[in-house]
Amino acid sequence: MSWRRPRPRPTHRADRGADLHVHTTHSDGSCTPGDVVRAAATVGLSALAITDHDTLSALAVAQPEADRLGIEVVAGIELSATDHGREVHILGHFVNPDDSDLLAAADALRRNRQSRFEQMIARLTECGLRVDPESLRRSYPRAALGRKHLADYLVRTGQVATHRQVFARYLGDDGPATVPKQGPTVSEAITLIRKAGGVAGLPHPPYDLSMERLASYRDAGLGALEVDGPGVDNRRSRRWREIANRFDLVPIAGSDFHAPDRAGRWVGAIATPADDLNRLRQRAGHS
Structure with a gap:
């Protein structure tokens, strides 16, 4: 498999940053845990977070290759949640992958899926x-x-x-073959992640996200906001970063990688600078 080296983006020039939003074959990605670790090494990342949907199973598979290549794997997950009938995803970073409550919730989500x-x-x-x-x-x-x-x-x-x-x-969401998802509320998903020792973050915030709703997520324990991702231009990224600072949320960024054939969404195409990764680590209680 060939990997294209991404062009650096103006707001994320650090070569040794971290891609904090990556999926593998353990959820809906097309590449194995080992593949994404090797891709991270190829593009010069110091860390990546495997954030598969509703499962932590890829982490143990990725770790041996990460150890071999000197890449930090941040234990992550992307939980499916609901908010007044609307599906909302919540990222978890630096979670304990053996936390029984988080594992049970992920298992229930997979059964529902x-x-x-x-x-x-x-x-x-x-x-x-x-x-x-x-x-x-x-x-x-x-x-x-x-x-x-x-x-x-x-x-x-x-x-x-x-x-x-x-x-x-x-x-589509209103299509004749679509069945609505069931899952925890946003507040419940945030609580699960925090009890597992992690930081809960909101990925790909929607265009119509109100500040009142974001404040309610923060009050429930949200600790991070994805300020850069696929399709986010520099102007919008700066705006999300300003909002993150206003709400005392750690700004994070990632490629939302699923497959190497998606332009602009390769592993490391969008990365979190080292300073923000350290802030996220500190918020999770890691030294």
């Missing part, structure tokens, strides 16, 4: 499409299967032309 996945297959069948769940599981043996994998399958099997069409016709 499996039930939801089966219901979406049934609805796609009602729409006249064909899905072979065993074929999907063979293609993604460790992944928590969801809408992305169904879209990949429908495009790969020639039933729908593009991923955009899959979501526009069937699997």
Whole structure:
């Protein structure tokens, strides 16, 4: 697998920064834990956080390769939560990967995801499409299967032309084959992460995020805000950083890496400067 060295961004010039938002084959990424660690070493990162959706299983797999290459793996997770019927993701950094409550919550989310996945297959069948769940599981043996994998399958099997069409016709938030997610509230997700010794952060904040809602997340224990990510221009990044400072949230950044063929979203394409990583570490109680 070839990895492209990202062009440095003006606000994140440090070569030894940290990509704090990376996914692997243990959730909905296409690269193994070892792959992303090697990619981080290739682009000169000092650290990366594996933040798979609702699972911590990739961390132990990644650690031997990280030890070999001298890369710090920040124990992370991206929990699926809800806020008044809206899905919200909450990042956790520097969590204890053996915390029983966090592991139990992640396991419950995965079970709910499996039930939801089966219901979406049934609805796609009602729409006249064909899905072979065993074929999907063979293609993604460790992944928590969801809408992305169904879209990949429908495009790969020639039933729908593009991923955009899959979501526009069937699997968008209001699509006929979509089943709403169930999960903890944002406050509950933040509490789980904090009790596991980590810092809870809000990734890819939406355009319509109100300051009142952000204040409620902070009051619930939110400790970090993703100020830079895919599709975020420098002007918006500066604005989010100003908001993070106003709310006493640690500014973090990451590529939200899923696959090496997504332009501008390679491992290390967007990185958190060392000073901010140290602030995050201190907030988690690490020296």
